[in-house]
Amino acid sequence: MVLATLKKPANTTTHNKTVTMKALVYQAVGKKALVDHAKPEITAPDDAIVRITRTTICGTDLHILKGDLPSCQPGRILGHEGVGIVDQVGPAVTVFKPGDHVLISCVSACGKCVYCRKQMYSHCTTGGWILGNTIDGTQAEFVRIPHADMSLYPIPKGADEEALVMLSDILPTSFECGVLNGKVEPGSTVAIVGSGPIGLAALLTAQFYSPAQIIMIDLDDNRLEVAKRFGATSTINSSDGKAAEAVMAMTGKRGVDTAIEAVGIPVTFELCEKIVTAGGHIANIGVHGKKVDLHLEKLWDKNISITTRLVDTATIPMLFKTVASGKIDPKRLITHRFKLDKILDAYDTFGDAAKTKALKVIIEA
Numbered sequence: 001m002v003l004a005t006l007k008k009p010a011n012t013t014t015h016n017k018t019v020t021m022k023a024l025v026y027q028a029v030g031k032k033a034l035v036d037h038a039k040p041e042i043t044a045p046d047d048a049i050v051r052i053t054r055t056t057i058c059g060t061d062l063h064i065l066k067g068d069l070p071s072c073q074p075g076r077i078l079g080h081e082g083v084g085i086v087d088q089v090g091p092a093v094t095v096f097k098p099g100d101h102v103l104i105s106c107v108s109a110c111g112k113c114v115y116c117r118k119q120m121y122s123h124c125t126t127g128g129w130i131l132g133n134t135i136d137g138t139q140a141e142f143v144r145i146p147h148a149d150m151s152l153y154p155i156p157k158g159a160d161e162e163a164l165v166m167l168s169d170i171l172p173t174s175f176e177c178g179v180l181n182g183k184v185e186p187g188s189t190v191a192i193v194g195s196g197p198i199g200l201a202a203l204l205t206a207q208f209y210s211p212a213q214i215i216m217i218d219l220d221d222n223r224l225e226v227a228k229r230f231g232a233t234s235t236i237n238s239s240d241g242k243a244a245e246a247v248m249a250m251t252g253k254r255g256v257d258t259a260i261e262a263v264g265i266p267v268t269f270e271l272c273e274k275i276v277t278a279g280g281h282i283a284n285i286g287v288h289g290k291k292v293d294l295h296l297e298k299l300w301d302k303n304i305s306i307t308t309r310l311v312d313t314a315t316i317p318m319l320f321k322t323v324a325s326g327k328i329d330p331k332r333l334i335t336h337r338f339k340l341d342k343i344l345d346a347y348d349t350f351g352d353a354a355k356t357k358a359l360k361v362i363i364e365a
Helices: 002-006 059-065 161-165 170-180 197-209 221-230 243-250 266-275 316-324 340-351
Strands: 020-028 031-038 048-056 082-089 101-104 142-145 152-154 189-193 213-218 234-237 256-261 276-284 305-307 334-339 360-364
Touching: 020 340, 031 340, 048 161, 059 340, 082 142, 082 161, 152 316, 161 316, 161 360, 170 197, 170 276, 170 316, 189 197, 189 266, 197 213, 197 221, 197 256, 213 221, 213 243, 221 234, 234 243, 243 266, 256 266, 266 276, 334 340, 340 360
Parallel strands: 189 213, 189 256, 213 234, 256 276, 276 305, 334 360
Antiparallel strands: 020 031, 048 082, 048 142, 048 360, 082 101, 101 152
């Protein structure tokens, strides 16, 4: 068997002889723990082992802990974002070598299957979103990255690691699923429903296209204040249930050209249906665990498009250049920092964002 030949391949180098590591493990619904865990090993020729230097927590990790994603089973190391140093490579890895500084994509891609050839890396037949889902993830000292040549990106010397962690998932997700799918254009009117980290990242990247209006909608006044600092032209607190009326008043009863859903609950998607103009676009980013009513009785003649998508991370190279040039600063999304041994405190802080005012947290391994 091929795997039997991978124990000590000639071109594989290990810089760290540690056989155990600290890792955040999903134990059961509502239960997690920082434990001693076996260090990952090369299991396929195109694998790399990366020593994590910085990672973060995603809202999807909270969904897993609530039991909302049955694909992720107890015993799994969570996390799908981060940067680090290549520790070991398999014999088929040609782009990277031990010691290389790398950004980890949240999506693993073989680059060869029918979906990868369409740049739909999220649907890769042997990859996709598997990190911290169906294989062990990045909230640990080390992680195994399948299809390393396609799933890692080199980081140049002097780059800001914390800013680049935002490129693993949150920035490409908001840009691809929200801004690109929503066809934001110069002079257009955009409403982003949800002013959490994803919505704010959509706000930052929507400004690439110079829309005339960006309206942010949320229940949290603190996050709406952040949105104003990030470039929102208007904000609406939707706690009174009159957000749709407010949007219509702001747009001369016309509605918005692009409505971006960045929460993932029925009421927010239905709000997008109410505020989109004729010929407009509803771009869904949120992870929906419950059914949503599609009001075709009101939309059938409005020439609108509704898009859904899982991030493909195909835009990471472009976003990388944009961040490096200073055109966008995703580090503004970071509100809290923790060491790996305090990751449980990081989860408490991130999970109680209304009280802690947390957006993105950085965890240093």
